[in-house]
Amino acid sequence: MTQQPVALNRTDKPAAVASATKMVIRGVSVYYKTFRAIKNVDLPVYENRITAFIGPSGCGKSTLLRTLNRMNDLIPGARVEGKVLLDGEDIYAAGQDVVDIRRRVGMVFQRPNPFPMSVYDNVAFGLRLLGIRQKSILDEVVERSLRAAALWEHVCDNLNQSGMALSGGQQQRLCIARAIAVEPEVILMDEPTSALDPIATLTIEDLLQTLKENFTIVIVTHNMQQAARISDYTAFLSMDDDRAGYLVEFGPTVELFTNPKEKLTEDYITGRFG
Amino acid sequence: MPRQVLESEIQNLKNQILRLGDMVRQAMLDAIEALKHRATNRARQIIAADQAINALRFDIEKAALVVIATQQPLAHDLRFLASVLDIAGELERMGDYAKGIAKINILMGDKPLLKPLIDLPRMANITADMLQAALQAFVNDDAETAAAIPRRDDEVDGLYNQIYRELITFMIQDPKTIDQANYLLWAAHNVERMADRVTNICERTIFTASGEIVELDTDENGNAR
Numbered sequence: 001m002t003q004q005p006v007a008l009n010r011t012d013k014p015a016a017v018a019s020a021t022k023m024v025i026r027g028v029s030v031y032y033k034t035f036r037a038i039k040n041v042d043l044p045v046y047e048n049r050i051t052a053f054i055g056p057s058g059c060g061k062s063t064l065l066r067t068l069n070r071m072n073d074l075i076p077g078a079r080v081e082g083k084v085l086l087d088g089e090d091i092y093a094a095g096q097d098v099v100d101i102r103r104r105v106g107m108v109f110q111r112p113n114p115f116p117m118s119v120y121d122n123v124a125f126g127l128r129l130l131g132i133r134q135k136s137i138l139d140e141v142v143e144r145s146l147r148a149a150a151l152w153e154h155v156c157d158n159l160n161q162s163g164m165a166l167s168g169g170q171q172q173r174l175c176i177a178r179a180i181a182v183e184p185e186v187i188l189m190d191e192p193t194s195a196l197d198p199i200a201t202l203t204i205e206d207l208l209q210t211l212k213e214n215f216t217i218v219i220v221t222h223n224m225q226q227a228a229r230i231s232d233y234t235a236f237l238s239m240d241d242d243r244a245g246y247l248v249e250f251g252p253t254v255e256l257f258t259n260p261k262e263k264l265t266e267d268y269i270t271g272r273f274g
Numbered sequence: 275m276p277r278q279v280l281e282s283e284i285q286n287l288k289n290q291i292l293r294l295g296d297m298v299r300q301a302m303l304d305a306i307e308a309l310k311h312r313a314t315n316r317a318r319q320i321i322a323a324d325q326a327i328n329a330l331r332f333d334i335e336k337a338a339l340v341v342i343a344t345q346q347p348l349a350h351d352l353r354f355l356a357s358v359l360d361i362a363g364e365l366e367r368m369g370d371y372a373k374g375i376a377k378i379n380i381l382m383g384d385k386p387l388l389k390p391l392i393d394l395p396r397m398a399n400i401t402a403d404m405l406q407a408a409l410q411a412f413v414n415d416d417a418e419t420a421a422a423i424p425r426r427d428d429e430v431d432g433l434y435n436q437i438y439r440e441l442i443t444f445m446i447q448d449p450k451t452i453d454q455a456n457y458l459l460w461a462a463h464n465v466e467r468m469a470d471r472v473t474n475i476c477e478r479t480i481f482t483a484s485g486e487i488v489e490l491d492t493d494e495n496g497n498a499r
Contacts, residue, residue, distance in 0.1 A: 225346055257348050259485030269348045271277045 022047040022186060022216040023068060023105075028082035029244075030063050030072060037063050039244040040082075043235055045186070050208060050217045052231035052253065054224055056273065059237045060245025061220040065188050068218060069105035070098050086186070103130070106184035110191040112171035114163030114178075119146075119155050122163040122174055126182040141181050148214075149177035150207050169200025173207065180215065187211070189219040193226065205230050224269055228257045236265045280345045287338060287358050288413040294330045294365045295409040299402045301327065301372035302468060306398040309379045309461060310391045317376035327369035334362040353485060357478040361412065364471045364478075368405070371464040378457050378464075388444055388454050394462055397433045400426055401469045408472045412479040420479035423472065424490040430469040437462045 023045035030038040038060040045051050045068070053061040063072065070091060072078040083090045091101050103126070114122050123142045132138065142159070146152040151173040155161070163174050172192060179187055189208075193201040208217060208230055221227050227234050234257070235250040249256060249265045260266045267273045301320055308316035338358045341347060347355055404426050411419040441455040473491045480488050 224348070228348070258352060260349055266349050270351050271280070273276070 019049055020047040021045070022087065023218075024083070024085040025064070025067070026083040026085065028064070028067055028080065028084060030060070030067060031077075031079045031081070032075070033077040036242070036244045038067075039240070039246050041237075041245075041247045043247060043250055045216060045218055046233060047216050048212055048214075049232040050212050050219060050230055051233045051235065052227035053218070053220045053235050053237060054222070054227050054268075055237035055245070055248075056239065056268070057222070058243070058245075059239045061237055062190050063245070064237065065190055065218060065220050068186065068188055069102050069107060071102075071107065073098065103182050104184055105186040105188060106179040106182065107188045107190070108172070108175050108179050108192050111195045112168060112175050114166070114171050114174050116162065116164055118160045119163050119166070119174060120159040123177050123181050125178060130182065145177040145181040146174075148180055148211065149173040150203065150210075151177055167200070169196050169203055172196060172200070172204060176204075176207065176211075180211070184215065186216045186218065189217065191220055191222060194222065201226070224257075228253060236260075236262075236268065238264060238268070277345075280341070280347065280351065283337070283341045283345065284351065284354060287334065287341070287355075290330065290334050290337070291358060291361060291365075292409055292413060294327065294334065294362065295405060297323075297327050297330065298365050298369045298372065299405050301369055302375070302398055302465070303402055305372045305375035305379070306391070306395050306461075306465070309375060310387075310395060312379070312382070312387065314380050317379040320376040321373050321380075324369050324373040328366055331362045331366040331369075335359055338362075350482070353482045357412070357482045360478050361409075361475050364474050368468045368471050371468050374464045375461045378461050382454065382457050385454055388441075388451055388458065391458075393433045393437050393440075394458070394465065397430050397437075397462065397465045397469075400430050400433075401465055401472065404430075404469060404472045405475075408475045408479070412475060412482070415479070415483045417480045417483035420476040420483075421488075421490065423476050427469050427473055427491070430466060434462055434466040 021044045025041050025043040025045070028038060028041045029036060041064060053064060055061050066072045067080050067084055068091075070080075072080060080092060084092060086101070086104065090096075091105075115125060117125075120142055123145050124138045127138060127141055132141075143152060143156075146155060151170060154170060155166070155174075163171065166174060172195075176187075176192075193204050196204065205226065208219070211217060212232075219227075219231065231253045233250065234253045236248045236256065237245050238248045239245055249260060249262045251261070256265065257269060260269065264273075301323060304316065305320050308314075308320065338355050342352075342355055345351075404423055408420065408423050411417075411423065438459065441459050444451045444455045470491065477488055477490050480486060480490075
């Protein structure tokens with residue numbers, strides 16, 4: 001396998017490089033029935049940048065991520081307060097089309113979850129759901145998505161093979177191809193490499209660097225080194241005495257990992273937490 | 275306590291840096307003392323001992339790189355390790371300056387000193403004190419002390435200028451002294467450069483403690499020299 005060199009076009013001075021704000025989390029609290037899982041988080045998500053959420057287990061990283069495409073709506077008893085703006089519009093406002101929001105803000109999960117169908121059908125799934133049936137369009141989008149997910153070379157000879165037959169890393173790239181096939185603007189990733197071996201992990205990490213040229217990416221990772229390696233911005237969340245997650249510090253990744261402003265951040269990233 | 279391995283590696287590196295600093299300090303004081311007494315055998319020993327300084331510098335570098343590779347240090351830990359790499363290099367160069375003074379001693383052959391050395395040992399003592407204080411501040415993560423130490427560099431510079439003027443006067447009065455005076459001027463210059471490198475160490479300490487990169491070697495207008 002030949003590995004294409006990937007330019008890590010991380011913004012070394014993110015503050016100085018203009019980037020539009022794609023999403024804004026404003027005063028967001030999340031409740032599961034009476035339990036407050038997240039309190040009062042304010043956070044920007046910059047366009048064509050990778051934003052990482054880090055923090056100890058149970059601090060609400062995944063919960064916060066799922067507020068960005070209303071995935072929490074699917075959990076009985078879950079309630080979101082505050083606003084989540086996508087291009088300035090509150091996705092929780094009355095009358096919003098949740099299906100459209102989830103098309104614009106896609107998601108990739110922790111464990112690769114290809115559907116039990118062919119590689120082709122996996123990638124075409126979302127398009128067909130949107131009513132696209134024309135074979136030439138489907139062919140084109142399937143190829144483009146698989147190429148973008150760095151998987152085309154491996155599967156182009158046999159697009160009819162089952163998605164389940166691929167290796168773990170390839171399955172996760174298939175899921176990424178499936179997510180980008182519907183041309184989302186933002187991709188949410190919930191620990192996308194935690195079930196993968198180190199080489200497959202690095203392949204996905206390289207892939208994210210090319211994907212961010214066209215997409216805005218938000219990633220939850222419990223691997224701090226991964227956040228340091230790949231993200232432009234990092235948000236560190238922690239848990240308060242009442243077990244509610246809150247934002248401790250947000251900033252350019254290079255600054256957060258070399259010179260954090262908050263002592264709690266320093267203690268966490270240097271492994272002296274608690 | 276979490277991160278016991280990292281903590282103990284950091285402590286080891288601190289001890290090693292202090293040890294390297296002691297070796298360099300002693301080499302400089304010995305080189306000046308040997309020059310003062312024109313003890314060329316002692317000078318040869320100092321030149322040979324520089325190998326141990328170089329070896330310890332590389333040991334420290336290697337150990338710091340192993341910690342970076344295996345412990346994934348971040349924030350203050352990472353700044354500390356970057357500074358260790360830098361300071362080990364500064365100390366090694368300071369060792370070279372001490373060796374240079376010993377070489378000058380040998381190059382002077384059997385000619386006597388132009389006059390007894392007074393200001394040069396004084397310069398060396400101040401520089402030795404500055405070095406010790408600077409390394410102590412580094413291992414104590416004490417940015418405040420580190421910021422104050424370079425002020426003593428002005429004393430060193432003052433003595434250097436005095437020596438310079440004195441030796442130039444010798445040379446003008448009697449050109450036959452040019453050779454000897456030049457050697458002493460180089461020895462004084464080496465000590466002056468060592469004091470400048472102490473300032474670099476202090477800058478690293480401030481960086482380690484605060485993350486701020488500051489220029490301590492400035493003139494009265496605050497411009498970098």
